[in-house]
Amino acid sequence: MTRVFSGVKPTGHLTLGNYLGAMRQWAAEDQRRSDALFCVVDLHALTVDHDPARVRRLSRQAASLLLAAGLDPELCTVFVQSHVDEHARLSYVLECVATDGEMRRMIQYREKAARERERGGSVRLSLLTYPVLMAADILAYGTDDVPVGIDQTQHVELARDLAVRFNQRYGHTFVVPRATNPAVAARVMNLQEPASKMGKSDDVGPGIVYLLDEPDVVRKKVMRAVTDSGREVVYDRQARPGLANLLEILAACTGGEPAELAGGYDSYGALKKDTAEAVVEVLRPVQERHKELCADPGYVEGVLQEGAGKARAMARPTVDAAYRAIGLLPPVNAAR
Numbered sequence: 543m544t545r546v547f548s549g550v551k552p553t554g555h556l557t558l559g560n561y562l563g564a565m566r567q568w569a570a571e572d573q574r575r576s577d578a579l580f581c582v583v584d585l586h587a588l589t590v591d592h593d594p595a596r597v598r599r600l601s602r603q604a605a606s607l608l609l610a611a612g613l614d615p616e617l618c619t620v621f622v623q624s625h626v627d628e629h630a631r632l633s634y635v636l637e638c639v640a641t642d643g644e645m646r647r648m649i650q651y652r653e654k655a656a657r658e659r660e661r662g663g664s665v666r667l668s669l670l671t672y673p674v675l676m677a678a679d680i681l682a683y684g685t686d687d688v689p690v691g692i693d694q695t696q697h698v699e700l701a702r703d704l705a706v707r708f709n710q711r712y713g714h715t716f717v718v719p720r721a722t723n724p725a726v727a728a729r730v731m732n733l734q735e736p737a738s739k740m741g742k743s744d745d746v747g748p749g750i751v752y753l754l755d756e757p758d759v760v761r762k763k764v765m766r767a768v769t770d771s772g773r774e775v776v777y778d779r780q781a782r783p784g785l786a787n788l789l790e791i792l793a794a795c796t797g798g799e800p801a802e803l804a805g806g807y808d809s810y811g812a813l814k815k816d817t818a819e820a821v822v823e824v825l826r827p828v829q830e831r832h833k834e835l836c837a838d839p840g841y842v843e844g845v846l847q848e849g850a851g852k853a854r855a856m857a858r859p860t861v862d863a864a865y866r867a868i869g870l871l872p873p874v875n876a877a878r
């Protein structure tokens with residue numbers, strides 16, 4: 543059976559981009575067709591300036607939202623990255639396979655590091671090595687498919703490269719994974735800045751729809767979305783990015799095609815209104831389930847505890863094999 547792994551970082555409140563670009567497919571398809579693991583990748587949240595209490599809070603919230611979005615612990619494994627030591631164990635070994643140049647070429651690193659330096663801040667070393675930890679997340683489980691938004695494709699390609707290189711040098715150890723993206727909404731853009739991704743880490747948000755935004759807040763944000771000059775409603779990502787974003791969001795929420803949907807509108811206002819209502823309806827059941835889960839924190843903790851146990855058992859043999867293959871002696875009691 544196909545092995546699927548994906549994750550979400552608790553660096554901010556989850557957004558409509560996370561949901562349409564990733565979580566919805568995990569719940570609707572991936573957990574049913576495959577042997578899937580979904581992870582709150584909390585170690586990744588430490589790569590940028592962080593507040594420990596906030597990371598803890600957001601990690602709990604992300605786990606509840608994964609379940610609220612429809613991940614079913616009977617079908618898949620849901621867990622927290624730092625509960626399974628194998629991720630960090632494998633990451634170090636993969637750092638011995640990756641190169642400095644490769645890391646510095648990563649687009650997300652370049653963008654985030656540049657932004658941090660502009661602010662006069664310092665760049666954590668872990669921001670540079672983060673894609674190696676992500677490769678470890680993926681390779682530890684013998685993952686075939688990694689369902690992610692477009693922004694993560696380059697990182698998954700790095701995981702592929704490291705797997706191939708390791709296998710060539712030290713013998714076949716890792717499955718070579720591939721990224722899969724949703725057909726629409728693989729890159730939901732910020733409603734106020736259609737040239738940038740709707741990213742949760744930015745946090746200030748008239749252009750960001752959060753999964754837990756109240757319906758009226760969602761409506762307001764969508765109605766105020768920046769559109770392009772021009773009058774007729776057409777789907778053109780290059781020339782009309784703001785409009786294209788709304789059409790993609792509407793398509794993702796209603797199951798249509800952006801270009802076809804465009805033909806049904808002769809004003810931006812009507813498109814915005816329908817998009818706002820479609821988003822409100824998509825978020826409604828997630829918010830309702832999230833509320834129920836918040837009332838039962840013991841349930842979520844139990845799921846995470848069981849998930850970590852299952853994940854550990856799955857990752858351990860592969861990570862042990864990588865340690866042996868690269869030349870590390872087995873501990874004495876395991877050597878016999």
Ligand code: AMP
Nearest residue numbers: 550551559563564690691728729730740
């Ligand atoms: P992150 O929030 O960076 O941890 O992302 C978790 C998942 O959501 C990844 O698969 C991302 O590719 C996806 N994702 C995040 N933001 C967006 C977005 N604006 N559009 C589409 N997918 C996204």
Ligand code: TRP
Nearest residue numbers: 547548549550551583676679680
């Ligand atoms: N880097 C991913 C993001 O920012 C999150 C992530 C960490 C991930 N490890 C992963 C996604 C492994 C898929 C597989 O969205």
